[in-house]
Amino acid sequence: MSTDPWIWIMGLLMLGIFSFLIKENPFYRWVEHVYVGAAAGYGLSMGYNNIINQAWDPLVVQGKLIYIIPIILGIMAYARFIKPISWLSRWPMAIISGAGAGNALYGATNSSLVAQVKANLLPLNSFNNIFMVVGVLAVMVYFLFSRDQKGPVKHFASGGRMLLMVTFGVSFGNVIMGRISLLLGALQSIFGKWLGIISL
């Protein structure tokens, strides 16, 4: 069993979170608040570090005057807390949204559309390739709403729907696998680091 007080705190906090499985209780709520507070404090310290490293130092220590523009924009974002000048906060938001949308548009078009279409232009010389191409077409037909899905189109779209169901099943299976991994991690910490029953 560990003699490190921090490991004991970790173990007790984990038990506090797990106690929710029985029913909600004050110990669980207290641990939840500790988690939120610790995360907020950590985020605050990282934010402070970033202001120093990415804004203050380049401007004041290195004399890079160009940094004045983003710093002023950053300060303007806080104008929303002062009612008479709250409109000023829209400018940095507009720049962030515009730059973000521009970046996303370029990246999505190039890497998520063109590259994916290219990746699906496969020679139909193996079962896998045929299945892949037909599957992509079937799913796309399922989302074709500009005409009634009747006759062969309906059957093809139904095939697409089946493939989507299989994909959702795979996602569900992955979620279970992921959640068991999280439980496993917690139990390894409790039995290994804290109680010393298993060696890690």
Place this chain on the structure above:
Amino acid sequence: MSFWDKMQKIDRRIIYALLVIVVAFPLIRPLGLPLSYSDTTLKFFDEIEKLQPGDRVLISLDYAPSGAADVHPQTVAVSKHLIQKGVKIAFVSFWEAGPMFAEQIMQPYLDSGELVYGEDVVNLGYIPGANSAIRSFGFDCVGSAPKDLNGKDTASMPIMQGIKDCRDFDVVIDFVMGSPGTAAWVQQVQGPLGINLLVGSVVVEVPASMPFVQAGQVKGLLQGLRGAAEYELLSGSAGIAAAGMDAQSLGHLLIIGSILVGNVAYFMSKKQPKNNKQ
């Protein structure tokens, strides 16, 4: 209430208790169930094996404690392998908690003198700005991270010499549990610059990452804790992930069993009124 009705209304706490018992038992008494290697893990491993001593790798730690149990063992296993090969590692993060995980990995090696900070390894810290930050860092690594986590100049560090953009790293690895993550790296950096990108992902994110693997944009993929276990065994240093695979397999069996019991009970209880009438 019939047997099948009872089967549909099992107290959730009984299932939780069963799950904890089933997962905990093989941790204490390992069963040694066999483990096969997935194709994406083998590709990931092959890319790492191609690296030579002195090569530089960028590791982006884009996850938080809530998903760390699934992805952090991957980071540990891959970092250990890279360090054994004499490869230099620069850690960066676009998630706030990332630098903390980098510290956890680096510290034992720095304490033992196996690695020299700034020469063999560096923690570039957290860069806010999600997709825009990833793009900015991808195109100008030192300019986007002028200081490391402790406020030291990165431009003067030996490990960062000659690094202009992400193409100057031999491999870029993104360990990820959500957004920003794989999609952002592919869209903002891999696409425009053509970097050699590998991904280690929480298993929930795998379906979203697979199209990028299929298209060759991501060269290799580690899938959750299982991916970590496969990598540990491939690199010859079985660790925490490999030790947990028996528990994971038994956990899956219990869930499969629960789904089967629930469905059978549902259909049997639907049949029952007809039987009663007869």
